[in-house]
Amino acid sequence: MIGPFAPADQQGVLDLILSIQRDEYGIAITAADQPDLSDIPAYYGPGAGGFWVARANGRLVGTVALKDIGSGAVALRKMFVAASHRGRAAGVAQALLDTALAAARDRGVTQIWLGTTDRFVAAHRFYEKNGFARVEAEALPPDFPKMAVDNRFYARLVV
Incomplete structure (x- = not known):
């Protein structure tokens, strides 16, 4: 169900993420606003980074990424799950996280940071349930890749 990103996943990743951002949540964002998605291996591959996809019945239904930001820290990015596969019963979000x-632990990461929008209320509860604590933007590391739509931030130690 969960596996590493492959170049053949590129269009499915774009379709999933943009449909959730724009169609579900009305966020005015394009693929051009997210240059990380134009070359996923180059952006997420170095260091402790990585990009994973979830599939169900051959269809891409979820994504999650880690971006190495130095000093033993990563940014959790691109955590998206298709509406049809959300919720505890489906388990897709939990499997992705x-x-x-596990990858962060295996790669010696000590801290994970993330940014999200205040519109993703269910995601806030999910992150908090999984040990993430809300932090102010001023607490973010200098190399944190903040997006224009990010206005809510979390951090968690990797244990």
């Missing part, structure tokens, strides 16, 4: 956390 567990994959990213």
Whole structure:
């Protein structure tokens, strides 16, 4: 169900993420506003980074990424799950996060940071349930890749 990103996943990743951002949540954002998605291996691959996708019945239904930001820290990025596969019963979001956390541990990461929008209320509860604590933007590391739509931030130690 969860596996590393492959170049053949490129269009499915764009379609999933943009449909959730724009169609579900009305966020005015394009692929051009997210240059990380134009070359996923180059952006997310170095250091402790990585990008994973979730599939169900051959269809891409979720994504999660880690971006190495130095000093033993990563940014959790691109955590998206298709509406049809959300919720505890489906388990897709938890499987994606567990994959990213295991990779972070295996790669010697000590802290994970993330930014999100205040519109993703269910995601806030999910992150908090998984040990993330809300932090102010001023607490973010200098190399944190903040997006224009990010207005809510979290951090978690990797144990």
